[in-house]
Structure formats: C-alpha cells, structure tokens
Amino acid sequence: MPEEKIYDCIIIGAGPGGLQAAIYLGRYNRDVILLDRGGGRTRHARHIENFLTQKAISGKEIIEIGIEQAKNFNVKIENATVTKVLKNEFFEVYAGEKKYLSKFVIVSSGVYDNLPDIENLHKFLGISLFTCIDCDGYKTTNKKLIIIGNSLKTVHLAFAMKEMFTKDITLVLYMDKVPDEYKEELREENIPLIIGRPVRIIGDEKMDALELKDGQRIECEVVMSHFGYKLNDAFLSKLDLKRDNNGFKFIVAHNYESSLSGLYIVGPLNQGNDQVVIAAGEGAVAAIDIKKRLLNP
Ligand SMILES: Cc1cc2nc3c(=O)[nH]c(=O)nc-3n(C[C@H](O)[C@H](O)[C@H](O)COP(=O)(O)OP(=O)(O)OC[C@H]3O[C@@H](n4cnc5c(N)ncnc54)[C@H](O)[C@@H]3O)c2cc1C
Structure with missing residues (x-):
C-alpha cells in the first residue's frame, strides 16, 4: 500500500x-x-x-x-x-x-569494489589486502608489497606507492600487452613486472605469499588490489x-x-x-x- x-x-x-x-x-x-x-x-x-x-x-x-x-x-x-x-x-x-x-x-x-577471484582474499581484506591508497597506503610502509591490477593506471599506482611507502614492490598485471616505455620505466624504478593471474593468497594469521595460476609463488606481506x-x-x-x-x-x-x-x-x-x-x-x-x-x- x-x-x-x-x-x-x-x-x-x-x-x-x-x-x-x-x-x-x-x-x-x-x-x-x-x-x-x-x-x-x-x-x-x-x-x-x-x-x-x-x-x-x-x-x-x-x-x-x-x-x-x-x-x-x-x-x-x-x-x-x-x-x-x-x-x-x-x-x-x-x-x-x-x-x-x-x-x-x-x-x-x-x-x-571490483575484487578479483582469489582464494582467501576476503580473509585478508582490510587487514593486509587493501584497495585504496588514501585509506591504507600507509599500512604498506616498508613492507613487502605486491600490487595487482588490470590497467596501465596500476603502473602509475606502483610508482606512487614506491615514492611514498615502500621500495619492495612487485607488480602483477592481468594484461597481455604492456607498452615498452612502461616496461622500461618499471625497470628503471626497480619494480619487477609479472604478467599473470593470482589464484590464492597463502598464509594463516599473516600473509606469506601470492600464488599465480602457473604455480609461481611470490612472497609478500601486503597486497594492493587495483581493479576500480x-x-x-x-x-x-x-x-x-x-x-x-x-x-x-x-x-x-x-x-x-x-x-x-x-x-x-x-x-x-x-x-x-x-x-x-x-x-x-x-x-x-x-x-x-x-x-x-x-x-x-
Ligand atoms: C577495505 C576498505 C577500507 C577503507 N578504509 C578507509 C579508511 O581508512 N579511511 C577512509 O576515509 N575511508 C576508507 N574506506 C572508504 C570508505 O569506506 C568510503 O569512503 C565510504 O564507504 C563512503 O561512504 P558512503 O557514505 O558513500 O557509503 P558506504 O559506506 O558505501 O554505504 C552505502 C550504504 O548504502 C547502502 N545501499 C546501497 N545501495 C542501496 C539501495 N539500493 N537501497 C538501500 N541502501 C543501499 C549500502 O548497503 C550501504 O549501507 C575504505 C573502504 C574499504 C572498502
């Protein structure tokens, strides 16, 4: 009524x-x-x-x-x-x-949030998996960080994170093609780039590593997810x-x-x-x- x-x-x-x-x-x-x-x-x-x-x-x-x-x-x-x-x-x-x-x-x-389909993601969301530089960038200070994302904006995020929070960054992109100039700049900034698809976060109380579809495990303490x-x-x-x-x-x-x-x-x-x-x-x-x-x- x-x-x-x-x-x-x-x-x-x-x-x-x-x-x-x-x-x-x-x-x-x-x-x-x-x-x-x-x-x-x-x-x-x-x-x-x-x-x-x-x-x-x-x-x-x-x-x-x-x-x-x-x-x-x-x-x-x-x-x-x-x-x-x-x-x-x-x-x-x-x-x-x-x-x-x-x-x-x-x-x-x-x-x-657009969150990728990764096992254990929700267990760590807001604790050591973050989605927003303004909210939680600070919590990655001096930590071993993996940034995951699906656009070239994620590369810019990696540069900003390195400038402000931590030098120890690995970038994992869900993209087939990354322009050479971006690859070059990442090399200069000492940020390893992996093209791959994360499937699982490994860790009990704290995060230990991110596992990719091809079985590769990358050690990390924190992850920044960047999918808009x-x-x-x-x-x-x-x-x-x-x-x-x-x-x-x-x-x-x-x-x-x-x-x-x-x-x-x-x-x-x-x-x-x-x-x-x-x-x-x-x-x-x-x-x-x-x-x-x-x-x-
Ligand atoms: C993991 C995480 C960490 C964050 N950390 C910080 C931080 O440290 N500092 C900070 O400033 N910000 C932080 N944020 C961002 C902050 O949560 C947002 O800025 C905030 O959510 C914006 O508030 P809001 O009022 O727009 O809406 P929200 O908090 O998103 O609330 C919207 C409400 O509307 C309701 N709603 C949606 N659709 C409908 C509908 N059709 N009918 C009725 N109700 C509906 C929802 O159920 C919800 O209750 C964080 C966000 C996340 C996800």
Whole structure:
C-alpha cells in the first residue's frame, strides 16, 4: 500500500555520507527517513586511522554509532532496498512493495569494489589486502608489497606507492600487452613486472605469499588490489542524471545537488574522493542546503 506521507527528505544509504546528513536534518527537527539495505563498504574498513579524533576505529563502529546518533534525533531508519526513484510532483522512492514520497532526496548508496577471484582474499581484506591508497597506503610502509591490477593506471599506482611507502614492490598485471616505455620505466624504478593471474593468497594469521595460476609463488606481506569499483546506482536509471565524460560518476554542484533539482548525491558516487570524512562532509553540506530550501521554498 502506498504511503501518502510526504517526508522533507529521504536519504538512501546509511554510510558516513547518509548518516551525517541524517544527523544534521534530524537536529533541524525535519521529517526524515533513511532507507538502507545493510552491509555497505565502510563496514569492510577494519582500522580507520585517518578520521579526526579517532586514533583507530572500525567502519562498523562508525556506522553503528552513526545510526544511534541519527535515531536520537528522531530520524526514522528502515531496512529497505531502494529499487527506483522517480520525480513527479514529489520524489517517489520505491523499495519492495512500498512507495515513499519526499520533497528532497539524498543519495548516499556508495560503491562496491571490483575484487578479483582469489582464494582467501576476503580473509585478508582490510587487514593486509587493501584497495585504496588514501585509506591504507600507509599500512604498506616498508613492507613487502605486491600490487595487482588490470590497467596501465596500476603502473602509475606502483610508482606512487614506491615514492611514498615502500621500495619492495612487485607488480602483477592481468594484461597481455604492456607498452615498452612502461616496461622500461618499471625497470628503471626497480619494480619487477609479472604478467599473470593470482589464484590464492597463502598464509594463516599473516600473509606469506601470492600464488599465480602457473604455480609461481611470490612472497609478500601486503597486497594492493587495483581493479576500480562500480556504483550502487541502478535505482537512479529512470532519472537521466548528468554524468562525467566517461559516463561513470555523477556530476554535482558545490552543494552536491545533481542535475535534477532537489536530488543530492554525496560520497564516491560523485566526482569527489572516496573517504569517510569526505562523504560525511558532503552529507553535512547537502543537509544544510536542504534546510535552507525547506525554509524558503
Ligand atoms: C577495505 C576498505 C577500507 C577503507 N578504509 C578507509 C579508511 O581508512 N579511511 C577512509 O576515509 N575511508 C576508507 N574506506 C572508504 C570508505 O569506506 C568510503 O569512503 C565510504 O564507504 C563512503 O561512504 P558512503 O557514505 O558513500 O557509503 P558506504 O559506506 O558505501 O554505504 C552505502 C550504504 O548504502 C547502502 N545501499 C546501497 N545501495 C542501496 C539501495 N539500493 N537501497 C538501500 N541502501 C543501499 C549500502 O548497503 C550501504 O549501507 C575504505 C573502504 C574499504 C572498502
């Protein structure tokens, strides 16, 4: 049965972006509902060390505390998977059998990593297998590192990692052809290049080696996986929102409003960086903007 209640704002996704927006709008005593399907990327981050005032905190803790905080300010939180968003007189947000109406929407549904099919990968994910230089590059400092990836951007990542974190790098690429100039530069930088396909991480408590399909084992303490990510955006497909030149990330204005008036997009779905503190900051900016527009329709 459709709900005819009209919320001031519907927030999609309880990551740092959505929760920060929820806390602000809740503290303005606005009528807000946050819809979240559970799981989420921040929960994979086991030791976040770059968030102000937190020497180390897990992503799970950030989310659980954030949900408590938002509830304390009367934000309604429902477990629901959003399947479609439309805009008519109001925004219509569909989840299962339900339809929710609102004046504004904040999309903060995040992204999901393209992870290669490697045995034991999830056992080490976030501990000694990382996906993001800004998040976890530091944790590879002076360690024996293997970087795996499938594009020439991974070669640039290897140079950056060597400059900042560790000299002991092996690069494993899932590519048939690597241009000679890249091979030459890797030789100059003393970074061995292997063209191959990892199949298994070997190690109990700690990582010992990466095994390739041809049986080769490369010793390592840490792995950086570099295969990009996809957006959790299927439910926006009816809205024809503007994206960047690659047709990938959503274009937003300084207030994080998308090309559709009233619909805001925060976190790594837009062209900004993929960090907890940034998603949270963007959520706050969007919420403050929505507060002003609710006061002056
Ligand atoms: C292993 C790992 C380590 C990381 N370490 C750090 C770090 O040290 N420091 C740092 O700043 N950042 C780190 N990050 C990045 C950080 O997690 C992201 O910046 C953050 O996830 C962005 O937050 P978000 O609000 O966009 O979304 P997310 O945390 O991705 O949350 C999105 C939420 O939306 C929900 N959702 C998605 N689709 C739907 C739908 N259709 N309907 C309803 N709900 C939906 C998801 O279930 C999820 O709960 C790390 C990420 C990973 C994977």
